Amino acid sequence: MYDLNVIYSRVIALFSSDRDVDVKDVLAYELAPVPTAMFTEDGMRICKAKSTLKKSLQIEVSRRNAGDADVTVIDGSALLWTIHWPADGTVADFIENVKTRLTSYLSESDVYLIFDRYYDYSIKSVTRDVRETGVNKKHHLLLSTKLPAQKVVLSSIENKKQLNLLLCEELTQDRLFHLRSTNKHKLVVTGEDPCPIEIKMEERRTRYDLENQQEEADTIIVQQVLGCAGEAHQISVVSDDTDVFVLLLHHYHQAGLDVPLIMESPCKGRAIVDIKSTLAKHSQIVKNLLPAHAISGCDTVASYYGLGKGSVIKVLKAGNDLSAIGNVDAPFQQVLDQATAFISACYGIKESTDIKLREERPELLPESTLDKL
Template sequence: MQRARLNRVHKLTPVMPAPAKPVILTNTKNKIQLNAMLVEGPLNSDYYTNAIQKHTLTTAGVSDVPVAIVGGARIDRHDLCSTHEEADIIITQHAISCSLSGKCVRVVYDDTDVLVLLVYFYHIKCRSRNSAPKIMSSLVKELGVIDIGATATAHTGIADDFLAIHGISGADTVASLHGVGKATVIKIAKKGTFSLSKVSDVAKPLSSYMRHMAR
C-alpha cells in the first residue's frame, strides 16, 4: 500500500495542496511536473523581457535542452543538452561548463556523489586550463566549504579512478557491487597496484577485478 501511494502519479497544479515530499521525489513524472511549475514564471516572456538583472538564470530538467534567461532574452543552451534525468549529472555538467567559461562556481549541495563527480571532471577538464575557481558548500551553514580544485590536486594519484570508485562503491546513477563500499574501493585505489579505471576494459575477465576487491 505504501509503495503504491509513492508510485502514484499526481496531476499537480499551483493551487493544490502539495503532496508529501517522498511522493514527488520518488516518481519521475511527478518531478517533471514540479520542475515545469517552478520554471513556468521565469520562462514566461512577460517576465524575462522586462528583467533588468545582469545575472543569468539557467533552468534544466524540464526538457533535454536547458534554457538560459539573460538580458531580457531567452536562449536555448543546446551545448548543455542532456537526456539524463539524474540531478547529480546535470549539476556537474553545468558547474564544469561555468568553470571553463571563466565564471566562479559555488555548488550548494549535500551529496557525496556530486562531490566525486565534480572533483573527477575538474581533474580531467579544468586542471590544465585556466578555469575559474570552484567550491562546494553545504545547505547547513555550520559545515565547511570544499575547494574542488584543491581537492583534485590533493588526490591526483587516484583522481583518474574517481569515476570507477563512484560506480563500484554505489551511487544514484549506477548499480554497485554488493558488499563493496567506498572505504574498500578507495583503499584499493590508494595502494596503486591496480587502476580501477581498467574496470571498463571488457576484454579482461571479471575474476581479475574481483581478486583485487577481495584483498
C-alpha cells in the same frame, strides 16, 4: 528475482541426502543467477553509505575563504528539499518560494539550475523505486492545487515530474520574475527539454551549445561546469551529492582545469568543499576514484555485502589500478581482471584468480549462515 528460502532448502536437502557433500564446496559457487552479495530478495542492494567517501576525502574551506563565485550551478532536486514548504499553501506558493531563493543566488552570480529527467526505462529505476517506498499516492498537480506533503511530492516520480514541469514553465515564462531577478545575472534552466533555456531580463534564448540527452542531473551539472570553466573566475556547485563530488573531481582532473571550484550544500551552515584542494591532496587516487566508486556501489550499481566506502578508499591508496574500467577501447578481459582484483582486495583477498575466489567465498559469508548449514 530469486527466493533465498528455496536456495537454503535445496542445500539442506543435499546435506540430508546420502551424497557426500562438503559445505565449503557448495558455497564456493554462487547459488543464484545473480551474486547474492549484490542483491537482496527484493532486488538490487542499494548503497546507503556513499557519503562516507565524500567525508573521508573532502578538503573543507571556510565561508570567508571560499571566495565569491560568478557562476553557481544548482542541483534542482537537492534545492527543492530545502525550500520552505507551506503546509497550508498551494503549488504556486511553493514555486514563489523557489523564485525567492533563486533571486538571492542571482543577486551574486549567474545561475544554472538543473533538474533530473525521468525516463520510462531508466538505469536508475531500482534506486528510485526504493526511494518511493511508502509513497503511493499520485496527485494531479496544478498551480492552484493545495500542496500535498513534501515527501509525497518529492519522493514520488510522477508527482515530482509534474512539479518540475510547473517550475520550469514558471521560471522561464514569468516576465516579472525575470525583470526583478535577472537584471544583473542570467538564469539558465535545464528541465525535460534537451536544450536549456537562458533568461536575462526580457531576453530568452535556447542554449543549443549545452544540449544534453542525459536524464541524471549529476552528469548534466558536470557538463555545465565544464562549459562555464573557460570564462568563469570561480564556480560554485550547490549539491550535497557524493556522486556529484566524485564526478567533479574526476572531470576537473581530466580536463586539467585550474578555475577555483567549490561544492556547497543548499542548507546553510554545512561544509564547503574545495574541489581544487581536494584534488591536490588526493591526486594519487583521483584517476581511479570514479571507477572504484562506480563498481563498489552507486545509484546505478549494486553495492556489495559488507563492503563499505572506507575499504574502497584504503584499497585505492594501496595502488590498485582501474584504468581499464570506463575505457571503451580496453579489452574486456583486462576490465574483468582489474575489477576482480580490486573487489577481491576490498575483501582482503590478495590473489584474485577465479579458483582463489571460489576458495575464499565461504570464508566471506557471515558465520551465522555457515552455522545454519
